[in-house]
Amino acid sequence: MDVLSIMRDLAIILIFAKIFGLLARKLRAPQVVGEIVAGLLIGPSVLGFVQLNDFLGVCAQIGVVLLMFSAGLGTNLKELLKTGPKALAIACAGVLVPLAGGTLLYMCFYGFEPWGSQKFFTAVFIGVIMTATSVSITVETLKELGKLKSELGTAILSAAIIDDVIGILVLTFVLGLKNPKTKPIQVVVSTLLFFVLAVGVGFLVYKLFKFIDKRHPRTRRIPIYSLALCFGLAFVAEKVFGIADITGAYVAGIILCRLHDSSYIEEKMDINSYMLFGPIFFASIGLKTKLDGMTLDIVAFSLLFVVVAMATKVIGCSAMSRLCRFNNKDSLRIGVGMMTRGEVALIVAQRGLDEGLISSVYFTSVILLIIASSILTPIFLKLLFREKKVKTI
Amino acid sequence: MDVLSIMRDLAIILIFAKIFGLLARKLRAPQVVGEIVAGLLIGPSVLGFVQLNDFLGVCAQIGVVLLMFSAGLGTNLKELLKTGPKALAIACAGVLVPLAGGTLLYMCFYGFEPWGSQKFFTAVFIGVIMTATSVSITVETLKELGKLKSELGTAILSAAIIDDVIGILVLTFVLGLKNPKTKPIQVVVSTLLFFVLAVGVGFLVYKLFKFIDKRHPRTRRIPIYSLALCFGLAFVAEKVFGIADITGAYVAGIILCRLHDSSYIEEKMDINSYMLFGPIFFASIGLKTKLDGMTLDIVAFSLLFVVVAMATKVIGCSAMSRLCRFNNKDSLRIGVGMMTRGEVALIVAQRGLDEGLISSVYFTSVILLIIASSILTPIFLKLLFREKKVKTI
Numbered sequence: 020m021d022v023l024s025i026m027r028d029l030a031i032i033l034i035f036a037k038i039f040g041l042l043a044r045k046l047r048a049p050q051v052v053g054e055i056v057a058g059l060l061i062g063p064s065v066l067g068f069v070q071l072n073d074f075l076g077v078c079a080q081i082g083v084v085l086l087m088f089s090a091g092l093g094t095n096l097k098e099l100l101k102t103g104p105k106a107l108a109i110a111c112a113g114v115l116v117p118l119a120g121g122t123l124l125y126m127c128f129y130g131f132e133p134w135g136s137q138k139f140f141t142a143v144f145i146g147v148i149m150t151a152t153s154v155s156i157t158v159e160t161l162k163e164l165g166k167l168k169s170e171l172g173t174a175i176l177s178a179a180i181i182d183d184v185i186g187i188l189v190l191t192f193v194l195g196l197k198n199p200k201t202k203p204i205q206v207v208v209s210t211l212l213f214f215v216l217a218v219g220v221g222f223l224v225y226k227l228f229k230f231i232d233k234r235h236p237r238t239r240r241i242p243i244y245s246l247a248l249c250f251g252l253a254f255v256a257e258k259v260f261g262i263a264d265i266t267g268a269y270v271a272g273i274i275l276c277r278l279h280d281s282s283y284i285e286e287k288m289d290i291n292s293y294m295l296f297g298p299i300f301f302a303s304i305g306l307k308t309k310l311d312g313m314t315l316d317i318v319a320f321s322l323l324f325v326v327v328a329m330a331t332k333v334i335g336c337s338a339m340s341r342l343c344r345f346n347n348k349d350s351l352r353i354g355v356g357m358m359t360r361g362e363v364a365l366i367v368a369q370r371g372l373d374e375g376l377i378s379s380v381y382f383t384s385v386i387l388l389i390i391a392s393s394i395l396t397p398i399f400l401k402l403l404f405r406e407k408k409v410k411t412i
Numbered sequence: 413m414d415v416l417s418i419m420r421d422l423a424i425i426l427i428f429a430k431i432f433g434l435l436a437r438k439l440r441a442p443q444v445v446g447e448i449v450a451g452l453l454i455g456p457s458v459l460g461f462v463q464l465n466d467f468l469g470v471c472a473q474i475g476v477v478l479l480m481f482s483a484g485l486g487t488n489l490k491e492l493l494k495t496g497p498k499a500l501a502i503a504c505a506g507v508l509v510p511l512a513g514g515t516l517l518y519m520c521f522y523g524f525e526p527w528g529s530q531k532f533f534t535a536v537f538i539g540v541i542m543t544a545t546s547v548s549i550t551v552e553t554l555k556e557l558g559k560l561k562s563e564l565g566t567a568i569l570s571a572a573i574i575d576d577v578i579g580i581l582v583l584t585f586v587l588g589l590k591n592p593k594t595k596p597i598q599v600v601v602s603t604l605l606f607f608v609l610a611v612g613v614g615f616l617v618y619k620l621f622k623f624i625d626k627r628h629p630r631t632r633r634i635p636i637y638s639l640a641l642c643f644g645l646a647f648v649a650e651k652v653f654g655i656a657d658i659t660g661a662y663v664a665g666i667i668l669c670r671l672h673d674s675s676y677i678e679e680k681m682d683i684n685s686y687m688l689f690g691p692i693f694f695a696s697i698g699l700k701t702k703l704d705g706m707t708l709d710i711v712a713f714s715l716l717f718v719v720v721a722m723a724t725k726v727i728g729c730s731a732m733s734r735l736c737r738f739n740n741k742d743s744l745r746i747g748v749g750m751m752t753r754g755e756v757a758l759i760v761a762q763r764g765l766d767e768g769l770i771s772s773v774y775f776t777s778v779i780l781l782i783i784a785s786s787i788l789t790p791i792f793l794k795l796l797f798r799e800k801k802v803k804t805i
Contacts, residue, residue, distance in 0.1 A: 020466040022473045023651050030644035037636045073413040077467055080415045239686055243430045246687060251423035258416050290683045293632055294639060 020074055028069045029295070035061050036298035049160045049397035051301050055390065058305025071306040075299055082300030083155050083362070084268040085292045088249040090158045090176055091272015092285040093168055099273070102174045105343040109174065109336050110181035113357050114150045114189060116335030117328060121146030124327045128320055140197055144376045147193050148368050148385060149328040151186035153361020154179035155265075155300070160397040161356070164404050171349055175356040176269075178336070183263050183363065184210055190367055194374060206261065213260035217252075221274040224248065232280050241280055242287040248275070263363065304361075304393055308386055321384040325391045332358045352403045359396045360388050413467055421462045422688070428454050429691035442553045442790035444694050448783065451698020464699040468692055475693030476548050476755070477661040478685045481642040483551045483569055484665015485678040486561055492666070495567045498736040502567065502729050503574035506750050507543045507582060509728030510721060514539030517720045521713055533590055537769045540586050541761050541778060542721040544579035546754020547572035548658075548693070553790040554749070557797050564742055568749040569662075571729070576656050576756065577603055583760055587767060599654060606653035610645075614667040617641065625673050634673055635680040641668070656756065697754075697786055701779055714777040718784045725751045745796045752789045753781050 035057040043053030061068040069075075125142035132138040157175060161167040167176075191206040228248075232241055249271040256267025275281055337354030345353065368385045371377040428450040436446030454461040462468075518535035525531040550568060554560040560569075584599040621641075625634055642664040649660025668674055730747030738746060761778045764770040 020470055022470050023647050023657065025470055026474070026477070026643040026657065027647040027651075030640040030647065033636055033640035033643070037633055037640075041633065074467060074470055077413055077415050077418055081419070084419070240430055240434065243426055243687060243691070247423045247426035247430075249423075250419040250426070254416050254420040254423065258420075264416065264419065287683055287687060290680055291687055294636060294680060294684055298636075 020072070025072070025074050028072075028075060029299075031061055031068050032058075032075075032302045033295075033298055036302050040298075049163050049401055051156055051159045051163075052394050052397055054298055054301035055305045055393050058302030059308055059390070060305070061302070062306040062308060064308050069302075069306060071303055075303060075306070078296055079300040079303035080264075080362075082292065082296035082303075083265055084249065084253050085288055085296050086155045086158055086300070087265040088246075088268040088272045089285055089288045089292060090154075090167065091269040091274075092245075092276050092281050092288065094176070094273050094276045095168055095173060096273065096277055098168075098170055098173045099177055102170060102177060105340075105345075106174055106177035107181055108343055109178040109339045109353060109357070110185055112335040112339035113152060113178065113182050113332055114185045114335075116338075117149035117331040118143075118146040118189065120327045120331035121149040121324075124323060128323065140193070141376055143193055144371045145324070145381070147186075147190055148364055148371065148377075148381075149324075149331065149360075149388075150182070150189055151360065151363035151367060152179045152182045152332070152357045153359050153363055153389075154356075155361060156359045156393050156396055157356045157400065159297075159301075160400050164401065166404060171345075171352060171356075174340075174345075175353055178353070179357060180266055180269055182357070183266055186363065186367070187262065190370065194370070197374065197376070209260045210262060213256060213262050216260075217270045217274070221270070225274050225277070228275060228278055232278055236280060237283055241278075242284045245271075245275055245284045246288070304389060307365075308390060317380055317383060321387050324381075324384040325388045328360065328388050329358050329392055329395070348403070352400065355396060355399045355403060358399075359392045360385075361393070362389075364389060413465070418465070418467050421465075421468060422692075424454055424461050425451075425468075425695045426688075426691055429695050433691075442556050442794055444549055444552045444556075445787050445790050447691055447694035448698045448786050451695030452701055452783070453698070454695070455699040455701060457701050462695075462699060464696055468696060468699070471689055472693040472696035473657075473755075475685065475689035475696075476658055477642065477646050478681055478689050479548045479551055479693070480658040481639075481661040481665045482678055482681045482685060483547075483560065484662040484667075485638075485669050485674050485681065487569070487666050487669045488561055488566060489666065489669055491561075491563055491566045492570055495563060495570060498733075498738075499567055499570035500574055501736055502571040502732045502746060502750070503578055505728040505732035506545060506571065506575050506725055507578045507728075510542035510724040511536075511539040511582065513720045513724035514542040514717075517716060521716065533586070534769055536586055537764045538717070538774070540579075540583055541757055541764065541770075541774075542724065542753075542781075543575070543582055544753065544756035544760060545572045545575045545725070545750045546752050546756055546782075547750075548754060549752045549786050549789055550749045550793065552690070552694075553793050557794065559797060564738075564745060564749075567733075567738075568746055571746070572750060573659055573662055575750070576659055579756065579760070580655065583763065587763070590767065590769070602653045603655060606649060606655050609653075610663045610667070614663070618667050618670070621668060621671055625671055629673060630676055634671075635677045638664075638668055638677045639681070639684075697782060700758075701783060710773055710776060714780050717774075717777040718781045721753065721781050722751050722785055722788070741796070745793065748789060748792045748796060751792075752785045753778075754786070755782075757782060 036054040039053035039057035040050035041053070044050050060066055063070060122142045122145065125145040126132065129138070132142065154176060158167060161172045166172050188206055188210065195202065228244070231244070235241070249268050252271040253264035253267040256262045257264040275284065278284070333354035336357040337350045340350035340353040341347065364385050368377065368382055372379055429447040432446035432450035433443035434446070437443050453459055456463060515535045515538065518538040519525065522531070525535065547569060551560060554565045559565050581599055581603065588595065621637070624637070628634070642661050645660040645664040646657035647660070649655045649663070650657040668677065671677070726747035729750040730743045733743035733746040734740065757778050761770065761775055765772055
């Protein structure tokens with residue numbers, strides 16, 4: 020890897036992401052939208068200044084992990100435990116409705132197929148791609164709006180985390196139906212094991228950090244050890260238990276969220292995040308996009324795919340939120356907050372490609388979904404959080 | 413590149429580097445020594461937990477760049493202009509004495525050879541490897557001691573920067589004697605051009621930053637644009653002008669050092685540095701070490717190589733510092749501060765290998781020199797800066 024060209028890439032990404040972020044803010048859109056647009060602009064589709072490479076890819080992934088860790092650190096644990104059951108219900112609805120929606124969309128577009136046929140599984144798989152919420156953009160937007168630590172923010176975050184887990188269960192289950200090697204029961208067991216471990220080991224780790232924090236408050240070692248815990252748990256979650264690394268990072272944040280210095284740690288993480296890894300992550304979404312090789316048929320399917328994926332998520336989550344006694348406006352906010360898709364959708368699509376379930380053509384649909392939802396979610400959220408000003412005439 | 417194994421590596425590096433850094437501090441050695449030892453311990457030579465890979469290599473390089481940028485930001489520009497001529501003299505002595513020492517060492521060890529023969533050039537090249545000072549460890553040590561911004565710190569830093577430039581001139585000159593393709597005059601011209609550009613464009617950039625800083629003081633955009641400037645100048649310095657990237661980063665820091673918010677920028681850079689990139693850089697020195705394939709002959713030569721390289725640098729720089737009217741103690745401090753060698757020595761050795769001037773066996777000597785000087789410099793510096801306590805009986 021060429022260090023020099025990476026430093027050039029970083030300089031370009033930082034300048035464009037910041038300028039477009041500020042521009043977006045001027046237009047009353049969230050900064051992340053500007054950063055994604057900046058990535059699109061400097062990427063291979065438009066100006067071609069920067070190509071996504073291995074280094075930037077890893078930095079982008081670290082960016083998501085830091086974002087989720089920071090969100091975990093800022094969690095109000097009492098609030099989380101209170102919203103837990105509601106979040107579970109919202110997550111289930113947010114998986115099942117898009118799953119059904121995606122399956123139906125494919126069948127309406129390409130014709131209905133009998134249970135068990137190859138095309139039937141392809142249809143179901145299109146639904147599976149729609150299930151996984153990517154909450155990082157919502158997190159950043161809620162942070163900008165100052166709503167991340169509210170009951171609503173906690174509900175969205177925990178629902179998105181649970182949603183990830185359920186999404187992976189569904190993926191494994193569908194693949195298991197086609198391929199007898201993977202055993203869905205194993206996935207359920209290892210997921211449960213991870214959370215048991217997280218609670219047990221997490222308690223010991225918390226005690227250890229509390230001890231260090233008490234002896235050396237506000238020293239450099241606290242955020243450094245915390246960052247190590249974040250990376251370690253992200254690794255263990257995905258490598259050992261098959262759960263997404265970002266879930267591990269979020270759990271690491273929750274383990275430390277009741278420390279006396281948790282806001283001090285969060286502050287240091289945020290600086291690392293907004294100075295380098297954050298802009299790289301958001302710009303990389305735009306960088307990934309290649310707008311060639313499109314046919315009219317695929318464009319039409321992709322547009323429908325995007326609309327169905329967003330609508331089913333909003334409908335499923337909002338409806339369940341309403342059932343969980345959130346008011347109308349908050350229910351809609353939760354639905355929209357859960358609407359974003361991200362790299363998990365790409366990973367799922369990649370698995371489908373590997374297993375011969377879908378063709379690579381559908382990657383364009385997935386990328387379009389990621390871009391559209393990444394740009395629209397923050398804009399909708401900002402609109403939904405704008406309080407109506409009472410006119411005084 | 414596997415994101416997961418990189419996150420595991422990062423977790424291990426952060427924990428070991430911090431624990432050994434703190435341990436070193438307990439033993440009254442600087443923390444960086446502990447971080448290098450941590451790298452050695454977790455690296456392939458001992459425990460084998462972590463292998464140096466592309467990602468870590470780039471991060472380590474970014475770590476040096478950030479360190480030099482931060483040092484530039486903290487520079488007192490008046491002090492630098494005052495110490496400039498002295499620094500030039502010290503740098504020249506610090507290049508010529510090791511160059512002569514290395515050449516003589518090789519000739520004493522393997523026999524004298526006539527001018528122009530292959531072995532003669534090899535001998536000279538061993539001297540060339542000894543010339544380039546790597547100041548990053550000294551910077552970190554002086555920072556820990558709170559002496560970085562003193563006249564002494566500025567003298568060491570600017571001498572090390574000039575030393576780098578002269579070292580590259582010497583390298584190009586020696587390679588030019590063997591190979592008529594590279595023209596030493598080109599190198600001199602492009603180096604001069606870079607510094608003219610740095611002054612001219614630097615002034616405009618400074619004005620631009622001053623304007624932004626005045627309108628938006630202490631906002632995120634200032635450190636982000638600064639970091640982009642740092643990466644950009646590092647890239648341009650090496651890619652366009654053939655000067656080391658760290659020199660470009662240092663110059664970027666100097667351009668911004670008179671900004672009202674320069675300490676604010678420095679603070680943000682330092683957090684990025686000590687949270688992630690710094691520990692990776694210092695640990696990577698240890699990680700690079702492979703202690704196999706050694707014969708008694710090479711071990712003997714390597715030991716002498718290390719001693720001669722360190723002694724000639726200290727003698728050359730200290731003697732010239734004394735001539736420049738520094739007192740005895742400060743002269744010795746400057747000599748020791750200039751003693752460290754780093755990745756530039758490895759790059760020079762690599763060039764010699766590519767040109768068929770030296771065999772890969774001498775890499776062990778270079779790595780030993782880097783480790784020994786990296787560990788000894790901070791220890792010696794700390795001892796030299798310890799004020800004698802007057803006993804009151």
